[in-house]
Amino acid sequence: MEHESVSHSVAERALARLPSGSEVSVTVHRYEGGAGPTAYLQAAQHGIELNGAAALRRLHDSLLEAELAGTVVAVPVVNSLAFDHDSYVTPQAVDAVNPNFNRVWPGDGDGTLQERAVASLWELIATADVVVDLHSGTADMLEHVRFQGGERDSRRLASVFGADYLMTDPGPERPLEEYTGTLRAAARLAGTTAIVPELSNSRQVDLEAARRGADGIRNVLGELGMLRAEPPDPPSQTVLYDDGGRVGADRSGLFEPAPGVAVGDRVAEGDELGTVYSPDTFERRQSVAATASGVIYSLTRESAVTAGEKLAGIAGLE
Numbered sequence: 130m131e132h133e134s135v136s137h138s139v140a141e142r143a144l145a146r147l148p149s150g151s152e153v154s155v156t157v158h159r160y161e162g163g164a165g166p167t168a169y170l171q172a173a174q175h176g177i178e179l180n181g182a183a184a185l186r187r188l189h190d191s192l193l194e195a196e197l198a199g200t201v202v203a204v205p206v207v208n209s210l211a212f213d214h215d216s217y218v219t220p221q222a223v224d225a226v227n228p229n230f231n232r233v234w235p236g237d238g239d240g241t242l243q244e245r246a247v248a249s250l251w252e253l254i255a256t257a258d259v260v261v262d263l264h265s266g267t268a269d270m271l272e273h274v275r276f277q278g279g280e281r282d283s284r285r286l287a288s289v290f291g292a293d294y295l296m297t298d299p300g301p302e303r304p305l306e307e308y309t310g311t312l313r314a315a316a317r318l319a320g321t322t323a324i325v326p327e328l329s330n331s332r333q334v335d336l337e338a339a340r341r342g343a344d345g346i347r348n349v350l351g352e353l354g355m356l357r358a359e360p361p362d363p364p365s366q367t368v369l370y371d372d373g374g375r376v377g378a379d380r381s382g383l384f385e386p387a388p389g390v391a392v393g394d395r396v397a398e399g400d401e402l403g404t405v406y407s408p409d410t411f412e413r414r415q416s417v418a419a420t421a422s423g424v425i426y427s428l429t430r431e432s433a434v435t436a437g438e439k440l441a442g443i444a445g446l447e
């Protein structure tokens with residue numbers, strides 16, 4: 130490893146072409162230092178998740194001042210189509226097969242528009258040693274970093290990122306094939322270490338979330354030896370299993386969480402989480418109870434809900 134001052138370059142990369150002939154492209158930043166590993170960073174697979182891009186801008190400013198060993202490649206907005214439509218998913222008009230950008234990795238150069246876009250990005254990932262895929266959740270989701278189940282390096286990097294919660298895939302007995310389609314799973318199949326920070330607050334730039342994102346990436350680069358500064362000891366962390374503790378609305382109506390129920394709470398199966406009321410007749414349509422024991426990591430706040438919609442996510446504890 131050799132730490133050297135950073136040489137920065139920017140390039141546009143064509144990902145796919147729209148029916149009109151317009152190109153879908155992304156802006157790729159490269160920060161090159163001395164000899165060392167390559168880290169690939171990206172944000173905004175989902176168009177309403179803004180804090181990853183805000184974090185990468187903060188990281189950009191500090192990398193220009195830093196001495197770096199290796200190369201950082203950063204794509205702040207990978208899914209411009211969803212971003213420009215202020216939409217979580219990609220507009221159906223351009224890809225009706227699978228509107229979720231994060232379900233088509235590693236892509237297909239002869240496939241749908243998104244599969245082609247992802248296949249082009251995958252060429253950047255294929256040359257990387259480590260991948261950081263930045264997301265953000267709803268305002269009522271515990272900030273956490275996901276790591277690849279059973280992968281020690283991924284877990285170590287997720288931990289040094291510095292969030293209070295880590296999350297991983299369900300128990301190792303589940304076959305890997307069930308997880309394919311996300312970048313995290315595709316990277317795991319390819320033997321590439323990846324982590325997925327889920328910062329707070331979709332739909333708005335949260336200055337603290339952006340700062341935590343930039344700090345977290347610097348911690349990861351420090352742990353890899355790419356930056357000189359060693360990361361601080363992570364806080365005491367809770368490890369959660371994403372084991373499908375999904376609480377859904379059986380009936381449509383207005384959902385009100387029970388008083389005092391909040392993300393981060395530990396619950397037992399059957400505990401009361403809230404009520405779905407009928408907005409017109411005022412009747413109680415559903416008493417909503419925890420479907421599993423664990424930690425509430427996401428919770429719909431006071432809102433109109435449609436039957437089948439997710440009201441809360443419960444994760445198991447390690």
Ligand SMILES: [Zn+2]
Binds near residue numbers: 174175178264265
């Ligand atoms: Zn996302």
